[in-house]
Amino acid sequence: MSVRSEPLPAAATRGRFLSDRMVAGLLTAAVALPLALFFLLPLLSILARSFETTAGFGLGNFSSALSTARFWQLVANSAAMSAMSTVLGVTLAYAYAYGLQRACVPGRSLLRIVALMPLFAPSMVQAQGLILLLGRNGALNRFFDAGIEIYGFWGTAIANLLYAFPYAFLILSASLAIADGRLYESATVMGAGPFRIFRTVTLPATRFGLAAACFVVFTLVMTDFGNPMVIGGDFNVLATEIYNQVIGQAQFGLGAVIGVVLLVPAVIAKVLEKRITRRQHALLTAQSRPLVIKPALKRDIGFALYLYTVAALMLSVVGIVVFASFVRLWPYNMELTLKHYQFDVQNGIAPLWNSIAVAIATAFLGVLLAGAAAIVVNKFRNPLTGTLSLLAVLPSAVPGMVLGLGYVLTFNSPSNPLNFLYGGFFLIIVLNVYYNHSQAFLISSTSLGQIGDSFDEASTMLGAGVLRTLFKVTLPLIWPTLLGIGVFYFMRAMVSLSAVIFLITPSTQVAAVSVLQLSDRGALNQAAAFSVCIMATVVGCLLLVRLILVLAGAKNVTLIR
Known part of the structure; x- marks a missing residue:
């Protein structure tokens, strides 16, 4: 006895097509808009400011510097x-x-x-x-x-x-x-x-x-x-x-x-x-x-x-x-002590907790944005995907200090409607996301490329839309990779210095900047203690996620690429 599958009604097919097209458009916009606002716009601000002089736009800044x-x-x-x-x-x-x-x-x-x-x-x-x-x-x-x-x-x-x-x-x-x-x-x-x-x-x-x-x-x-x-x-x-x-x-x-x-x-x-x-x-x-x-x-x-x-x-x-970090006063008093881990310096231990909070938020937002960009470029072909693919890998060619300075010039301007973000943690988080976006995007794209089209085709034949296919098929297959990308973002945000140095305020101090400032003041012991805490946090995160992967049976996922 054979069972013949009936085709979906035309109205249902058309409705699902419109729904899928709408989902693809919304996802594309959700990827393109942040890329334009938080990556492309700061770069354009750098270029514009380099040509801006007291007499108007010109090459005065370049001629002054190059001479x-x-x-x-x-x-x-x-x-x-x-x-x-x-x-x-x-x-x-x-x-x-x-x-x-x-x-x-x-x-x-x-x-x-x-x-x-x-x-x-x-x-x-x-x-x-x-x-x-x-x-x-x-x-x-x-x-x-x-x-x-x-x-x-x-x-x-x-x-x-x-x-x-x-x-x-x-x-x-x-x-x-x-x-x-x-x-x-x-x-x-x-x-x-x-x-x-x-x-x-x-x-x-x-x-x-x-x-x-x-x-x-x-x-x-x-x-x-x-x-x-x-x-x-x-x-x-x-x-x-x-x-x-x-x-x-x-x-x-x-x-x-x-x-x-x-x-x-x-x-x-x-x-x-x-x-x-x-x-x-x-x-x-x-x-x-x-x-x-x-x-x-x-x-x-x-x-x-x-x-x-x-x-x-x-x-x-x-x-x-x-x-x-365990010596009382290097190199004059080599007695071992834990006093430097009391963090009795300006802001105390707050910069370390700030770094951990920023790193966790960066990991979640980075996985979301980089993963979405990879899905849009690899799964939803449209006139914007070529441009999005180029913008997604371009951050790897932009130095951290340059992108950070672009954030200052862009979001510290009173004429910018997003000026209210300046001086807060959100810009630091977003800067960390887009500074490391290229590597996360490429890893996500590689993982998606290893999934055969037969999975999507089977899901579509069973009547599932692109959103259901995404949550029921694609994401369950690539979750170990996304977890690895989250670890990558966490690690990079914990150790980032040059990218965020221009955005730091007394209330948004992070541990890496504290290390720099303490070293600059000659407080080597306290700087060493902060460095050890950063390294211990990163290693602890790696071990924790490795344990999660082993317990889940995904033993061959590489966390550091």
Whole structure:
């Protein structure tokens, strides 16, 4: 006996179509409007303010800035420091990733966690650690009379190297994780040695990842604000100059000019990265055989020494910060104490609770907005999806300080109807959302792309509309990814400094800014205690969510991408 399904009545089909079209339109508007208000408008404000002079619109601000020797010295400082950090950082990260992926070294999980540690703390924690180790009152200079001078160019370059190391490591580790074993077998049969195989097979196969790592690290270092402020001394860069001009002298026009200058290399690096990685071809085909890493005593011992040496150095930088938070007065009184965790400083412990509240709100709002953007772009094709897709990934090319300054220029204007938001937590939350929007959008889109169309088709054939399909089919399939994105947003909001520095008021102080201000005042112990609390909060969040995923059976979801 066969059962023939009757088609839906024409009126019902038409009603559902109109309903689906309305849902798609509302979702598209809900994604497009916040993107325009809280990302595109601040960028346009930066551009407009850079051309605004007392005599009207013109190039006066640019000619005034570009005609001074100090400006070009700042450009040279930023470029030289960024280039040095990029070359050293990518080289060290490549060797580290290669050792983990292509050698048999014990404790690889631990070594990977150590490589990712800078992600759990504000950027200037690296500078804090270097000062405590190598500064004038650092452990080596104080107790061993090493005579090391860490402040200035080299201190800033090394601190930024450590800060950007995990970003390069993640990219290069992914590039080295996949390889066609046939190529290596052929090279070995033809008599090629390990170095020649690396030069002719491995390096060409990873050149796209290497280029992407260089562009990402250069952009991060060029626009970083925390490390130069803490350890730079008399060595100034463009990022610190924006802060000095806007906060110190209220020179918003000049700050906007420097913001545009910082924006240019970031955009160029992003465009080049996209063009180069677009040319990357598949390394594995249906005929490929995975590369099997076999033990080799000399190679494995050599990489084990390198990996554990680098890990020890990274641990020492973070470890000295943790230790200093328990010392009564570094380096004069090394008695252990918990007094610095009483937070008897201005605002007390309130900035930490503010950071946690902001991070939680950022996680919820970020998942909602980034997830909705990915759903609209991937599921609801319309004339706006192309533009929305471009705007959704564009924030990755915008430095945090530039976007933060754009928020000041946009929402601090009395003529803006949204001026009432200025000075509150909401703008800080939204800024964190859109500053990190690109990564969250791309992760959501990748997850959606892994869901076959058959699920949507089956739901539609059963009479469900797009909204019901979304809640009953799509979201249940991608919830582990959305949870991972929430963790990503929480972590980034907890450690964010450069993006929010211009929006902070005494009533909206966050922990990362407290670390900077305490370091600037020389209160190293209190700054270290705040840093430890930030790191402990982030790690606690990661462990909690990992436990949730394990209990739910989603054990293979990666929380840090």
